[in-house]
Amino acid sequence: MSGHLAGTDAGLPVLVLNAGSSSLKYQLLVPETSHVQASGIVERIGEPGSDVPDHRAAITVMSERLREEGIDVDALKPRAVGHRVVHGGSTFSDPVVIDDDVVARIRELVPLAPLHNPGAVTGIEAARARFDVPHVAVFDTAFFATLPAEAATYAIPRDLARQHRIRRYGFHGTSHHFVSRAAAELVARPVEELNQVVLHLGNGCSASAIRGGRAVETSMGMTPLEGLVMGTRSGDVDPGLHAFLHRELGMSLVEIDRLLNSESGLRGLAGVNDFRAIEERIEQGDADAQQAFDVFVHRLRHYVGAYMAQLGRLDVLSFTAGIGQHSARVRAAVVGGLEHFGLSIDPQRNATRSSDARVISPEGSPVTVAVVPTNEELSIARQAAALCRETEPA
Ligand code: ADP
Numbered sequence: 001m002s003g004h005l006a007g008t009d010a011g012l013p014v015l016v017l018n019a020g021s022s023s024l025k026y027q028l029l030v031p032e033t034s035h036v037q038a039s040g041i042v043e044r045i046g047e048p049g050s051d052v053p054d055h056r057a058a059i060t061v062m063s064e065r066l067r068e069e070g071i072d073v074d075a076l077k078p079r080a081v082g083h084r085v086v087h088g089g090s091t092f093s094d095p096v097v098i099d100d101d102v103v104a105r106i107r108e109l110v111p112l113a114p115l116h117n118p119g120a121v122t123g124i125e126a127a128r129a130r131f132d133v134p135h136v137a138v139f140d141t142a143f144f145a146t147l148p149a150e151a152a153t154y155a156i157p158r159d160l161a162r163q164h165r166i167r168r169y170g171f172h173g174t175s176h177h178f179v180s181r182a183a184a185e186l187v188a189r190p191v192e193e194l195n196q197v198v199l200h201l202g203n204g205c206s207a208s209a210i211r212g213g214r215a216v217e218t219s220m221g222m223t224p225l226e227g228l229v230m231g232t233r234s235g236d237v238d239p240g241l242h243a244f245l246h247r248e249l250g251m252s253l254v255e256i257d258r259l260l261n262s263e264s265g266l267r268g269l270a271g272v273n274d275f276r277a278i279e280e281r282i283e284q285g286d287a288d289a290q291q292a293f294d295v296f297v298h299r300l301r302h303y304v305g306a307y308m309a310q311l312g313r314l315d316v317l318s319f320t321a322g323i324g325q326h327s328a329r330v331r332a333a334v335v336g337g338l339e340h341f342g343l344s345i346d347p348q349r350n351a352t353r354s355s356d357a358r359v360i361s362p363e364g365s366p367v368t369v370a371v372v373p374t375n376e377e378l379s380i381a382r383q384a385a386a387l388c389r390e391t392e393p394a
Contacts, residue, residue: 013037014381015078015131019123021115022047024058028071028078031381038069039377055119055126063130073131080134081127082384084174084376085120087113088139089165095142095383097391098124098135106137112165112222134391136384143173146214151310154222168226170218172200175320176208178379179372183318184213186357187368195311197304200374201330202321203231203273207300209307217310219303225261228303229296231273234264236299266292275323275330282329297333304334308341314367317343320374331360335369342366 011030018025027039042058042065044050052058066073083098089109096102103124110117120137128135144152152168154161161167176198183198184191191213198208205228209217219227219235229235237260245251251259267273269292270281281289308314318324319331328350335345342365349360354371361369 012079013076014080014082014384015073015127016082016084016377016380016384017123017127018084018377019055019058019119019126021045021119023119024055024062024123026062027377027381028066028073029377029381031378031385034375034378036377038066038071040065055122056129058123059126059130078131078133080136080384080388081131082380083120083124083127083135083137084140084380085124085137086116086140086171087169088137088141088145089169090145090167092137092139093142093145095136095138095387097387098128098137102137112169134384134388136387138174138380138383140171140173141169143177144168144170144208144215144218146216147218148216151217166222168218168221170206170208170215171220171224172204172206172208173215174376174379175200175374176206176210176215176218178376179318179320179374180208180210180213182357182372183316183368183370186359186370186372187316189315194315195313196316196318197307197311197314198318198320198372199300199304199324199334200321201228201300201319201323201327204233205230205235205321205323207303207307209310211311217307227299229269229292229299230265231275232262232265232267234260234268266296269295275327279327279329293329293333297330300330300334301338304338314342316368316370318370318372320372325371325373331369331371343369345369 013028013030016027022045024042024045028037029035042052042061045052045058046054052061063073085106087109089112091105103121106117107121124135147168147170154166179198180196181191183196184194196210198210200206204224207219207228208215225233227235242256245256265273266278270278270289272278278289278292282293323330331350332345335343344362344365345360346362355373357370357372359368359370
């Protein structure tokens with residue numbers, strides 16, 4: 001059958017788009033084989049002096065670049081376009097086929113994600129105008145729709161929270177979902193049987209606790225600012241800090257938001273947000289870099305311990321994303337000294353470099369510690385393809 005299934009589009013690629021306010025990341029890939037035919041990013045959309053005025057123009061630039069690589073994306077007709085959307089609020093707990101009503105509802109969520117959802121909406125509109133194929137939205141929050149109320153609720157006045165949709169939503173859900181399934185495959189056990197903790201450590205960082213495949217806790221909250229120390233985000237601070245900065249320094253809310261989102265985290269502590277630079281400077285004996293590393297790890301251990309308590313039993317701890325997949329030093333520091341809780345790392349396994357999912361705990365450990373590469377684009381492509389199959393007329 002040479003990869004072609006009669007009556008279906010198997011073998012055809014899905015176009016995955018991740019539209020930000022000023023950028024458009026794209027990947028053309030075949031969900032069944034994971035084969036990436038092309039990928040890239042169009043930047044500086046709508047910025048002064050840029051020759052890409054809007055997202056429609058960005059789609060045209062993308063199509064031109066694909067043509068230069070020998071792919072006529074209009075003639076090829078991807079099977080579907082999968083859109084990464086950051087915030088699905090309480091409205092979307094699963095991927096959806098996009099129609100005008102869905103676009104309107106994503107737009108209604110802009111107050112919850114003012115930095116992210118507007119870009120997604122303009123990206124979706126531009127792509128729908130260009131590609132007459134099913135478009136599917138995959139939400140970063142969806143995997144966390146299962147958080148129990150006690151994990152999702154802030155202890156603030158109930159009516160205020162309800163009226164303004166203030167609760168913990170969680171983000172990076174596509175990655176936590178993908179990694180928890182890949183980790184179950186790695187240990188060759190059904191995901192339904194496993195209690196897992198996933199640490200997604202990229203520029204943004206988040207932890208999740210997953211029981212039987214369903215998320216029960218996560219470190220990001222109403223916004224992606226809560227939780228772990230990140231490249232430029234503070235993660236958890238005393239909420240009283242906002243009032244202090246305003247009262248004592250006269251900082252505006254916009255300034256405080258920028259301080260905590262863009263000038264804090266590793267950058268705030270060590271002056272750089274790139275983790276490789278932090279590690280190089282630790283090697284050179286830089287005290288600020290060492291402290292940034294220590295604070296980063298301390299917060300991670302705090303969450304790992306908390307999630308073990310929430311789960312009651314832990315089977316698999318997975319590290320993923322740029323830092324999680326590549327920094328043996330972080331992994332060793334997070335797990336070090338936790339033998340009493342069943343957690344340990346084999347130094348040789350931890351030091352081995354590989355792009356494959358792998359176990360780094362010693363043989364026979366009570367808790368399997370693993371490195372599991374994430375692949376959000378593949379996950380979005382698979383979810384988009386699956387949804388198109390489901391909704392295909394019989
Ligand atoms: P994003 O969240 O933007 O997708 P990534 O998952 O690519 O980011 O993670 C980026 C982070 O991973 C950066 O802090 C980068 O320095 C770090 N990183 C990438 N490669 C390495 C490496 N070999 N060693 C340590 N850190 C790394």
